[in-house]
Each structure stands twice: as C-alpha cells, then as structure tokens.
Amino acid sequence: MPDWMTILLDAVILLPALMLFVRIAGLRSFAKMSAHDFAVTVATGSVVASTVVNPSTPWSMGLLALAALLAVQTAIGAFRVRVKRAQHWTDNEPLVLMRDGLVREEALVEARMTRDDLRQKLRGAGVTRMADAALVVLETTGDVSVLTEPPEDTLVAELRGIGAPPPGPTGSL
Incomplete structure (x- = not known):
C-alpha cells in the first residue's frame, strides 16, 4: 500500500x-x-x-x-x-504570587516567573493597577488566577503564602 x-x-x-x-x-x-x-x-x-x-x-x-x-x-x-x-x-500545589496588591517575590522565584510575566497575566485579566489585585495564584495547572475582590477565607485556606502580605510598594503596571 x-x-x-x-x-x-x-x-x-x-x-x-x-x-x-x-x-x-x-x-x-x-x-x-x-x-x-x-x-x-x-x-x-x-x-x-x-x-x-x-x-x-x-x-x-x-x-x-x-x-x-x-x-x-x-x-x-x-x-x-x-x-x-x-x-x-502527582499534583503541583497552588502558589500565591500576590496578595492585597503586593507581590510575593519569593513566590515569583519559586514559580520561575518575572515581574514582567506577572504584569502580563494581570493585564490579561483586565487589571491595570497592581493595587487592584486582591489575590493572584499560580494554579496547579500552570494557569494564573487573578481575583480583584478579596476572596472568601474558605477558598484560600489551604494555599501557601496567604498570610499577611509582605511589605513593599504597590503601583501601576
């Protein structure tokens, strides 16, 4: 054939x-x-x-x-x-990249993401100012979830890095 x-x-x-x-x-x-x-x-x-x-x-x-x-x-x-x-x-763990508009630098390093990568994801979610990002999570799938409203505690209770946000400046993208 x-x-x-x-x-x-x-x-x-x-x-x-x-x-x-x-x-x-x-x-x-x-x-x-x-x-x-x-x-x-x-x-x-x-x-x-x-x-x-x-x-x-x-x-x-x-x-x-x-x-x-x-x-x-x-x-x-x-x-x-x-x-x-x-x-x-078998599964990755979700990782909090930002909380209350503040970037968690150690989480970006762990995720092997740059601030530019993060900004791109924020823009893609329609966020124009970092201060407007209530919670940004690198999900187990590799997707980035961006919440602009403070989350319910039950939604984020098991995420790493949900404690108090690190000190640092907020700003616009």
Whole structure:
C-alpha cells in the first residue's frame, strides 16, 4: 500500500479510536489538572502524530499505545482519589504570587516567573493597577488566577503564602 494511503488509514482508525477512549476514560483525559494529565496529553498527541506520519508504525501499535496511556492515566487518577498522599506525588500545589496588591517575590522565584510575566497575566485579566489585585495564584495547572475582590477565607485556606502580605510598594503596571 502506498505511504499516503497508510497515513490516511492510520488517521481514519486512530482519531475515532482516540475519541472513543476519551469517552470511556472521561473528559479528564485532556484536562490540565496535574502533571500526569499534562504528560498524558502531550504523549497522546505524540503517539497519534508519530503513528499517522510514520508509515512503518502500524496503526495497531498506535492504538495499543493510546489505550495504555489512557489506562495508566485513569489508574493514576483513581489512585490519587483513594490515597490522599498520592496527590502530593502527582499534583503541583497552588502558589500565591500576590496578595492585597503586593507581590510575593519569593513566590515569583519559586514559580520561575518575572515581574514582567506577572504584569502580563494581570493585564490579561483586565487589571491595570497592581493595587487592584486582591489575590493572584499560580494554579496547579500552570494557569494564573487573578481575583480583584478579596476572596472568601474558605477558598484560600489551604494555599501557601496567604498570610499577611509582605511589605513593599504597590503601583501601576
């Protein structure tokens, strides 16, 4: 069979199979919730691409690889729900970057972010003055959440760095 037909056949088989596997495994399969979710998302894309583009890789191997990746992800997800300590191994922790308009410099260092990175996230959230940011959190997914209203204590009770804000100047972006 010509290479172009193999590529077409692989795509016709793998993409519907991937959709079926995701339906079985659940939407979490591609949710950006934790490190293992991210790794599976990247690996899944790589498996599909390498199987479709490389005619020497049989579609059955790609199918097996997809099933294995999603099965392992499902098992890890179930394990972390049942064993509380497992979440510490698989998930990042949210990190408070700003509180009450004040930047937590040590948190930026830990997050490997610059003030320019932070300013960009604030602008993206529609915040034009640092003093207007009540709470800025680097979430477990790598997203940055920006709250302009003081949060309920119950929402941030378990976040690191929610104590009193560090002294320092506030200002505009």
